[in-house]
Amino acid sequence: MRRFRPEISQAASLLDIGTRRIFSEEHDIFRENVRRFFTDELAPHQDRWEKQGHVDKDIFWKKLGQQGYLGIDLPVELGGIGGDFISSTIVLEEQMFLGYIGASLYVHNEVVIPYISTYGTPEQKEKYLPRLVSGDIVGAVAMTEPSAGSDLQGIKTYAKKEGDDWILNGSKVFISNGYLSDLVIVAAITDLESNKKAHGMSLFLVDAGTPGFNKGRILEKIGEKSSDAAELFFEDVRLPPAPS
Ligand SMILES: Cc1cc2nc3c(=O)[nH]c(=O)nc-3n(C[C@H](O)[C@H](O)[C@H](O)COP(=O)(O)OP(=O)(O)OC[C@H]3O[C@@H](n4cnc5c(N)ncnc54)[C@H](O)[C@@H]3O)c2cc1C
Structure with missing residues (x-):
């Protein structure tokens, strides 16, 4: 039986499920499940997460992974469920529906996973994607520096070649x-002589626990208080080349 889908003029609010026509009926059913999941499984922890400044990995990330809400639009052969991008955005919308619940799903789902699935080597895909999708590991992207935000060309983090390895320094x-x-996917200058600064930059995959990689304090914010935005420091971090 077809579901009732209100026209915008009939809806009490644009937040009513089924109102926006970019979403299909299947998307509406998916959204109901996601909303129920956020409400029942994650929202009860939100007060505590806000006080401590970060989520519990085993609850937030693992439950999202178990539910299939990480890497939704990743093809099945790469470990995803082969969903569409719209379904992935539904999860982000529902994260915001009750306020901001948890940590940065956007960075993990829409930046880190696509970087690896699009530009990673087969070995990198095999190493990282299944664990990013299961929620066993958490992804971050590190571009901004104290002296470079909007204008990323101003970054100072630098990686120089030493033999086959790269040595990364910066914050x-x-x-x-x-x-x-x-x-962490880290942006760094790799070619100071490059004609265009953007062409002299590279992205490096840095695992937590790599010697020389240290995490700083969680930064206090006026909102998104459960989302752990932090400073990161790299001191002579030795990174092997990507296997070719
Ligand atoms: C909650 C939060 C999470 C974040 N997460 C990440 C993350 O995961 N990874 C990461 O790398 N970074 C992250 N950032 C950093 C974010 O990307 C930067 O804050 C952003 O790029 C802006 O840089 P900035 O803060 O140095 O501001 P600035 O670049 O100094 O800009 C200050 C103001 O000037 C304006 N401005 C700048 N340049 C121009 C221009 N040319 N013309 C007109 N106006 C201009 C800007 O719009 C802004 O209003 C996060 C920031 C916040 C607040």
Whole structure:
């Protein structure tokens, strides 16, 4: 039986499920499940997460993974459920529906996973994607620095080649998921002579626990208080080349 889908003029609010026509009926059913999940499984922890400044990894990330809400639009052969991008945005919308619940799903789902699935080597995909999708590891992206935000070309974090390895030095700030991160994609200058600064930059995959990689304090914010934005420091971090 077809579900009742109110026209906008009939709806009490645009937040009523079924109102916006970009979403299909299947999306509406998916949204109901996601909303129930956030309400029943995650929202009860929110007060505590806000006070401590970060989520519990085993609850927030693992439950999202078990539910299939991480890497939703990743193809099945890469470990995802082969869902569509709209379903992935539904999860983000529902995270906001009750206020901001938990940590930065956006960075994990829409930045880190796509970077690896699009640009990663087969070995990197195999190493990281299944665990990012299961919620066993948390992803972060580290671009901003104390002296470079909107104008990313001003970053000072630098990686120089030493034999086959790269040696990374620098610091980052405001990094969402930074405090609990297991994998950080770090932007660094690699070619000071490059004609265009953007062409002299590279992205490095840095695992938590790599010698020389240290996490700083969780930064206090006026909102999104359960989201662990942190400073990150890199001191002579030795990174092997990506297997080719
Ligand atoms: C909650 C939170 C989470 C974040 N998470 C991450 C993360 O995960 N990873 C990460 O790398 N960074 C993260 N950031 C950093 C964020 O990307 C930067 O704050 C952003 O890029 C802006 O940089 P900035 O704060 O240095 O501001 P600035 O670049 O100094 O900008 C200050 C003001 O000037 C304006 N401005 C700047 N340049 C121009 C221009 N050319 N013309 C007109 N106006 C201009 C800006 O719009 C802004 O209003 C996060 C920030 C916050 C607050």
